[in-house]
Amino acid sequence: MPSFSPAFVDELDRLFLWRRDVRHFEARPLPEGVLDLLLRQACQAPSVGLSQPWRFVRVASPGRRADIRAIFTGCNAAALAAQPEARAGLYARLKLAGLDDAPEQVAVFVDTQTQTGHGLGRATMPETLGYSAVLAVHTLWLAAAARGLGLGWVSILDAPAVAAALDVPQHWRLTAYLCIGYPRAPSDIPELERAGWEHRLPPGDVLLER
Numbered sequence: 001m002p003s004f005s006p007a008f009v010d011e012l013d014r015l016f017l018w019r020r021d022v023r024h025f026e027a028r029p030l031p032e033g034v035l036d037l038l039l040r041q042a043c044q045a046p047s048v049g050l051s052q053p054w055r056f057v058r059v060a061s062p063g064r065r066a067d068i069r070a071i072f073t074g075c076n077a078a079a080l081a082a083q084p085e086a087r088a089g090l091y092a093r094l095k096l097a098g099l100d101d102a103p104e105q106v107a108v109f110v111d112t113q114t115q116t117g118h119g120l121g122r123a124t125m126p127e128t129l130g131y132s133a134v135l136a137v138h139t140l141w142l143a144a145a146a147r148g149l150g151l152g153w154v155s156i157l158d159a160p161a162v163a164a165a166l167d168v169p170q171h172w173r174l175t176a177y178l179c180i181g182y183p184r185a186p187s188d189i190p191e192l193e194r195a196g197w198e199h200r201l202p203p204g205d206v207l208l209e210r
Contacts, residue, residue, distance in 0.1 A: 009113040015146055022150030023094075025101040025181040034147065035104055035180070040116050042140035045141035047132035049120030053112075054136040055176070056086065057166050061202035067165040068157070069099050071130070075156045094195060098152040102179035109207055113169065133175040 003010075006147040039056055048054060059065055076096060083091045122128055139159070141151045159174040193199050 012103050015142060019141060019145040020150060020183065020187065021151045021191060021192075022098065022179070022183045022202070023098055023102070023191055024179075024184040025150065025152070025179065026184050027101050027103060028182060029103045030149070030181065034149075035106075035178055038140050038147075038149075038180070039106075041143040042136045045132070045136040045139040047117070047135065048125075049117030051114055051122070051129060052109045052121075053114045053116070053129050053130060054133045055109040055168070055172055056106040056112050057109065057168060058157040058165065059107060064165060065099070065105060068105070069167065070154070070161060071157055071161045072099060072154060073095055075158055079156055083184045085154040088193065090197060094197065096156055096179065097154045098179035099154065101184075102152065102181040104180040106167075106178045106180060107166055107174065108114030108133060108174050108176040108178065109163070109168060111169075111171065112173055114170040130173070130175060137176045139176070144180060148182065149180060149188070153177070156180060 035058070042054065042056070043052065047053070059068065080088065080091055110130050112129065114129075137153070144151050154177045157174070157177055161169075162174050162177060163172060187194065190200065
């Protein structure tokens with residue numbers, strides 16, 4: 001294993017702290033080649049049986065983006081209607097997508113029928129194929145944050161509708177729809193925490209010892 005300096009470890013800790021789910025983006029484009037670099041780094045993520053099941057769709061067409069925006073609008077209205085009265089006002093004030101401003105949009109799918117990896121490690125836990133695609137998202141997220149870029153994960157979407165709008169193979173399952181760009185107001189505190197929606201739990205609250 002390579003040896004990493006204490007200074008690098010400190011910077012890595014700072015990267016984890018500043019990685020944010022961004023909802024407000026500047027409209028300026030990414031430099032040429034940066035998205036390709038981020039996707040190459042995402043492909044360095046670990047995967048069960050080296051299956052590499054992630055599939056990326058760069059959504060650049062205005063028509064396709066409009067379709068995704070319409071899907072989000074419908075799902076967001078339903079989510080707002082389902083909020084308890086005490087939280088409905090706060091929910092309505094949250095900007096839950098960067099779909100209007102982010103210069104890049106990338107849909108991440110998992111190929112549920114991939115033969116790569118020959119099924120190793122999936123017989124007892126087939127869901128690890130999807131987990132592998134999530135690891136690719138997280139790797140991309142950190143790579144973006146290291147370059148001063150923000151990433152927003154839009155989850156208020158109807159997954160089959162998104163797959164149909166993007167015309168992908170039927171056995172691809174949506175894992176994440178990502179907005180990527182320069183954050184308008186960077187912060188080391190999650191936006192939902194700043195807004196009063198929720199707070200970060202201390203590690204002791206999620207640790208069980210046996």
